[in-house]
Amino acid sequence: MEPVHIIGAGLAGSEAAWQIARAGVPVVLHEMRPTVETFAHKSGDCAEMVCSNSFRSDDDVMNAVGQLHWEMRAAGGLIMAMADKHKLPAGGALAVDREAFSASVTAALKAEPLITIQSGEITELPTTGNWIVATGPLTSDALAGAIRGITGSEALAFFDAIAPIVHADTIDMSIAWEQSRYDKGETLEEQRAYINCPMTKDQYEAFIDALLAADKTEFHEGETAGYFDGCLPIEVMAERGRETLRFGPMKPVGLTNVHKPDEKAYAVVQLRRDNALGTLYNIVGFQTKMKYGAQTQVFRMIPGLQDASFARLGGIHRNSFLNSPTLLDDRMRMKRQPNLRFAGQVTGVEGYVESAAMGLLAGRMAAAQAKGQDLAPPAYTTSMGALVNHITGGAEAKTFQPMNVNFGLFPPVEEGRSGRRGRKDRYPAYTQRAKDDFNAWLAAQ
Structure with a gap:
């Protein structure tokens, strides 16, 4: 079986590699660090956290990001498993010991026989094969130029601090x-x-x-x-x-x-x-x-x-991202060059967990393709589904900006399910529906 190639071993790329290998498909994970350094990264480890050490709320009843945590755990996500292993006290938030976290992610990936990690910068995008681009906000100038060459326009950008x-x-x-x-x-x-x-x-x-x-x-x-x-x-x-x-x-x-x-x-x-x-x-x-x-x-x-x-x-630092509603289909593939999938923050999601979740989806979709199958995203009643729906068509392309997961991306709960319409009743109805629908998506694979 031909391997899936992933460019970038951040949170999204690491999660994608894990999901692909767990599906029995070989994967080559390309990471430019430590050969090519960035100002923000301090090591050559995979999934290095450079901005904060928090995955935000872990409440999977009243919070959309907590529900996203739940979905990633249910899907056997590596990022959440290592976050739970290296959790720090943080009230209702999920904060981690960032160095121990990234070291554990790296060790798990290196121990997986179906994963090969290759160091070195990828500067061109191949026109054949099964590839995931998960280069994150610090995409190198050379690769960013190659992406612009495919999209035919400047990627949108904002500055992240x-x-x-x-x-x-x-x-x-x-x-x-x-x-x-x-x-x-x-x-x-x-x-x-x-x-x-x-x-x-x-x-x-x-x-x-x-x-x-x-x-x-x-x-x-x-x-x-x-x-x-x-x-x-x-x-x-x-x-x-x-x-x-x-x-x-x-x-x-x-x-x-x-x-x-x-x-x-x-x-x-x-x-x-x-x-x-x-x-x-x-x-x-x-x-x-x-x-x-x-x-x-x-x-x-x-x-x-x-x-x-x-x-x-x-x-x-400058943070580049695609105008995904225009450029990507709902399988996270580049419409103009469908051998390329994109995952992580470059797709226009914001946050560690959201980026990793897009890696999880892209990895499962790429693994399905390698097996001659097709995997649709989960329903947009789920946190993952709501995010991928937003970036691949739910958002207005002209005003597209990075987005954290939130209940505003979910379809309304039908009358009668939530009882009273206050958020104390509405939010648990959102998360219970999401759990039911995400479990159904997993069971169908």
Whole structure:
């Protein structure tokens, strides 16, 4: 049997390779790292997480991304299995020890006899064979040029920003305290998965002033791109209004300062555990385009971080994605060159889990094709089906932008199934219907 080839060993490519091999089909996984490096990656491991260490909510009853977690687990997904294995306390979220996670994904792929990992950059797209392109937001210039050559137009793009990581032992815990918002989490350890740094009104105003005045990375001449609203740099949020951050990542609600329990903070900066040892914490929602020198000055204005040492500072990079509603069919194939499937963030989904889920689907579809079969996507009443429906035709092509999974992509629940129409009843009806329909899709294979 001819192998399926995958370009890119990020979350999507790694998941695709796993699904193909589990279907009994050989696969060659091409990864340019470490031969060709990127500014954001720190290793040559597969499925390296570069922006955050969170897979977001793990609630599969009231949350669409939690339902997506459920579907990936039900489909035997490698990414979710390794995320569960290296889970960190994070309240109701699924956060992982990112280095242990990617190392385990890499080890699992290397141990699978049907998977061959080849290092080196792919610069051209073949016109024959069974290929999946899962190169992610940091697609190399050469390959991006090859993709543009096939699409006949410029791929859309936006800029994605990375949050900084702080060494835990440099956080002043006489000012900061451990607490998950609203004390979410079943155990005391989970409820203490976050460190909180409080601000008074004067401290907040001074922080906003410094943030707005700081030196920032600017776009290169001729580049035109916007930001994805789910991953805005904090400077862009601050430019939209001085109170924007206080109602976003710096909101003070659901938290009580153990040092001053009777005093309500005007704003709070949260840090989330980034590794199992608890030695590293990332600043939640603090993606930034500030230059490195400005970052250390501005972030040390945060009470509790005045002496902070940074394991990694924030950054910004160009994130290219296809106009998928125009270019891809519902099997995730390029209409003009159907030997190519696309998966992951390059298709116009946003988020680790969404990217991996598109890899899972592309892998199963490619494996079916290798066996002379055809696999349709799951119903768009499921999280995976809703995503693939959105990117391959459900979205308006003229205004297409990256999208996280959400219940707005689901068809309405029929009358009578959810009872009352409030979301407390509607969301469980969405997720129960999704589970039923996804199980039916799996059973039909």
